[in-house]
Amino acid sequence: MGIIDLEHVSVDFPDKKGKIVQAVHDVSLTVEKGDIFGVVGFSGAGKSTLVRTVNLLQKPTAGNIKVNGTDFVKDGKQVISNKDLQLARRKIGMIFQNFNLLNEISVVDNVSFALKHSGLKEKEIKEKSLKLLDLVDLRDKANFYPVQLSGGQQQRVAIARALANEPDILISDEATSALDPQNTLQILTLLKKLQKDLNLTIVLITHEMAAIKKVCNKVALMQSGQIVEKGSLRDVVLHPKNDLTKSFVGGSLEVINTLKSLNIDKLDNDNEAIYQLVYSMANVTKTIVVDLYREVGVEASMLYGNVELLDDEPIGTLLVQVKGDKTKQQETVAYLRKEKVAVTRLNEKGDLYE
Ligand SMILES: Nc1ncnc2c1ncn2[C@@H]1O[C@H](COP(=O)(O)OP(=O)(O)OP(=O)(O)O)[C@@H](O)[C@H]1O
Numbered sequence: 001m002g003i004i005d006l007e008h009v010s011v012d013f014p015d016k017k018g019k020i021v022q023a024v025h026d027v028s029l030t031v032e033k034g035d036i037f038g039v040v041g042f043s044g045a046g047k048s049t050l051v052r053t054v055n056l057l058q059k060p061t062a063g064n065i066k067v068n069g070t071d072f073v074k075d076g077k078q079v080i081s082n083k084d085l086q087l088a089r090r091k092i093g094m095i096f097q098n099f100n101l102l103n104e105i106s107v108v109d110n111v112s113f114a115l116k117h118s119g120l121k122e123k124e125i126k127e128k129s130l131k132l133l134d135l136v137d138l139r140d141k142a143n144f145y146p147v148q149l150s151g152g153q154q155q156r157v158a159i160a161r162a163l164a165n166e167p168d169i170l171i172s173d174e175a176t177s178a179l180d181p182q183n184t185l186q187i188l189t190l191l192k193k194l195q196k197d198l199n200l201t202i203v204l205i206t207h208e209m210a211a212i213k214k215v216c217n218k219v220a221l222m223q224s225g226q227i228v229e230k231g232s233l234r235d236v237v238l239h240p241k242n243d244l245t246k247s248f249v250g251g252s253l254e255v256i257n258t259l260k261s262l263n264i265d266k267l268d269n270d271n272e273a274i275y276q277l278v279y280s281m282a283n284v285t286k287t288i289v290v291d292l293y294r295e296v297g298v299e300a301s302m303l304y305g306n307v308e309l310l311d312d313e314p315i316g317t318l319l320v321q322v323k324g325d326k327t328k329q330q331e332t333v334a335y336l337r338k339e340k341v342a343v344t345r346l347n348e349k350g351d352l353y354e
Pocket residue numbers: 013014015021022023041042043044045046047048049050207
């Protein structure tokens with residue numbers, strides 16, 4: 001049993017013409033205590049709708065929802081009382097893309113706001129709020145107003161507020177999408193640290209695989225209301241099964257951008273091919289290009305290379321252009337797969353080769 005168990009959850013919305021939109025369709029998902037669980041997918045995939053069912057901000061049409069051992073929904077019906085739900089929700093913090101801070105009150109008062117119903121005295125609330133600001137390294141900005149802070153700092157205030165009631169679960173809905181790369185990295189690093197220090201479970205929704213790779217240990221990929229692939233980050237990156245996942249992993253965006261900027265002429269597909277290779281540095285020899293020449297007899301030119309840490313494991317991504325006829329291409333792919341390299345053939349624009 002996980003800290004969050006979703007079984008066969010669906011959410012239907014009527015559209016303007018009275019037709020049904022299946023925003024979430026038959027999703028089953030278990031999040032274990034201590035996970036930083038990433039939910040990734042393009043806009044409209046159903047990520048927000050799915051995650052909002054965890055605290056019943058969104059009521060499901062069907063399925064079972066259990067959080068922290070308490071049944072919230074069974075067979076599509078709410079089975080927790082509204083009063084108990086209100087208490088349970090305090091143990092599920094949320095942060096959003098647009099921070100949702102109150103601009104007319106100070107930073108510390110924004111945090112205190114979340115403690116209104118905590119039963120603490122005013123002085124205790126103030127003390128606790130300042131401690132929470134310490135946690136996100138913003139105590140010196142306690143008396144500032146939100147507009148006086150950068151986007152990253154405002155998100156840190158929102159995190160302090162989300163943690164005020166000592167939640168077990170923190171849901172982050174595109175919390176870094178409005179931030180620049182430096183602030184994004186700072187927020188992701190902070191989330192990872194808070195997970196460890198406070199033994200939190202985090203569910204992180206994003207359309208950016210790069211964010212997932214930075215902090216998550218597990219990931220689910222959503223498309224059209226369904227989960228098309230899920231597993232440990234390592235497995236999903238090194239052994240992607242679904243076509244959409246294949247294009248999401250690896251250096252993905254950087255790989256595609258590299259190919260676009262190289263402006264490669266249309267490939268002669270019978271005699272050359274481009275491959276994205278993703279592999280664990282621990283398992284794979286660092287001389288792949290030389291090995292391909294020696295073992296398969298093909299020339300591979302390197303178009304892009306990168307190494308990144310996934311859950312503390314170094315993972316390499318290479319983009320190579322290989323010359324050789326159909327048979328040689330098959331031998332190339334077979335050789336690389338034997339060597340535990342995840343191979344994805346791309347076209348000259350960086351899309352999956354059909
Ligand atoms: N309240 C609603 N009423 C009708 N349709 C909705 C409602 N909320 C969401 N939808 C539809 O459900 C689908 C999934 O939306 P959702 O916001 O969950 O996707 P998402 O993956 O989170 O995308 P984004 O990152 O753009 O928010 C979309 O087609 C959306 O238009």
